[in-house]
Amino acid sequence: MPNTFLKKAFDESIKLVGSNDNIKSNLSIEITKHLDVILSKSESSKGVLTVILTSLVYKSLNPEQDIRNHQTSIENGYSGRTFDTKYITPFLKSVKFPAMAESGWLTRSLEQKVPYNKDYSGAIRPATLKTSFLETIDFIQKGNNLDLCLSYLMQGLIIKRNSQKINLAKPLNLPIATIIDLLTKHFNSTYIAEGASRLPVLALFAAYECLMKEAKRFENKELLEIESHTSADSRSGRIGDIDIVDKNGRAFEAVEVKHGIPITTQLIKDAFEKFKTTQVNRYYLLSTADIEGSEMNNIEKEIERIKNIHGCHVIANGLINSLKYYLRLLSETSEFISNYVDLIENDTALKFEHKKKWNEIISAM
CATH class of the missing domain: 3.40.1350 (Trna Endonuclease; Chain: A, domain 1)
Known part of the structure; x- marks a missing residue:
């Protein structure tokens, strides 16, 4: 189910991007400004991107879960790391998006055993990224426009990926x-x-x-x-x-x-x-x-x-x-x-x- 959900969201986002380099979305500027910060730091702060995507997908599939409680050791929590390791990080790697080696929860600033609420103490740097991370987590927890939020991030990642150079093979002396x-x-x-x-x-x-x-x-x-x-x-x-x-x-x-x-x-x-x-x-x-x-x-x-x-x-x-x-x-x-x-x-x-x-x-x- 998570794999099918991710592929569907990815395919729809590619169609929306088409030949353009602009994200198409009806989300409010209040949330897109935070998503833009996360996208701008997607290479240097892969853990933040991974946790956000994990939270989005898990909340979409399990609306009753409070995704701020990202560990089973937290009351009423779930294992974000397990879900990420099984589904999110493999997906990110498969489509050549920024990805951690195993899981976003292996980042020290994100693995603390306390909820991701507004007074979360993890040392996410820079401060603007921490603010955008926690505001986005709060947005996801409210459960509104999750599909638009996921699409916005997917489109942004596709556009960034498309702009990157890749080394292409040049075979010699072929018949x-x-x-x-x-x-x-x-x-x-x-x-x-x-x-x-x-x-x-x-x-x-x-x-x-x-x-x-x-x-x-x-x-x-x-x-x-x-x-x-x-x-x-x-x-x-x-x-x-x-x-x-x-x-x-x-x-x-x-x-x-x-x-x-x-x-x-x-x-x-x-x-x-x-x-x-x-x-x-x-x-x-x-x-x-x-x-x-x-x-x-x-x-x-x-x-x-x-x-x-x-x-x-x-x-x-x-x-x-x-x-x-x-x-x-x-x-x-x-x-x-x-x-x-x-x-x-x-x-x-x-x-x-x-x-x-x-x-x-x-x-x-």
Whole structure:
């Protein structure tokens, strides 16, 4: 029951955070100011965070318990340390949140055999943290808005975790078939947070970074910096997710990437609306879901129509097939992997779980 409760709260909090970096909550400022202090000290005072979360979860599941009485040696008490050791600390470790080695109750300032009431004598430092700790314990004991309180802390911890850098694996000299398998697993893994649709774009961009130096077609051409995931094409003036321009800054080649959306005739028409006023030479429409087979004839007719009235060669294809082709053109695939990993590390649309999944996939090779 506690494990299920924690997972549900965590999953809901990840959805609330989404691609934003702000906590969404209707809690009053009287309590959020104390929760913010606890979050700000979550790395240096892991014990306080752990005790607060233990108290929150235990009170939610056992409303009749006075959680200020955190030890069985205290009258009408319960064993906070036992509950923490069994459920809370293992959970914190599993999701890469700040966690003690075993239990928050192994901190001297928190293990005293007296209730956590307003005159608690434990030497919690700094004083502002002690005040926030005891005010939050009092809030939890009253039993109101416990779900909102837990969500607030979870969201704050997720946002802090997402902002942290993690060292990502960069395997060398992999066969193309292995690289494609790794990328496919990375694209198609199940994620709670938004942002997975960015991964295929980054893979294509990483390939183009290599091709720009190796393919004669791209002599005197420039690969434009990859844009923010939230940038609108109409505002930025870009015509694709990836854009290459000639020495005069005119559109030369562009790529639009779809994740999990089959290519249809309508998508081809929508793409044409983006580039019809430019002199772009090639326009790729690539999808991880390939092409809608029933529309193949109509897609070919639309591509031919665009070629006749504009001159641009539109290429619709499965993204994986295109990646295989691009990788075969490279003299060294290790540079591609390095580029892809660097992009994953630095792209703001991606969250911690997208980065962690890459390491997990590499470890399972």
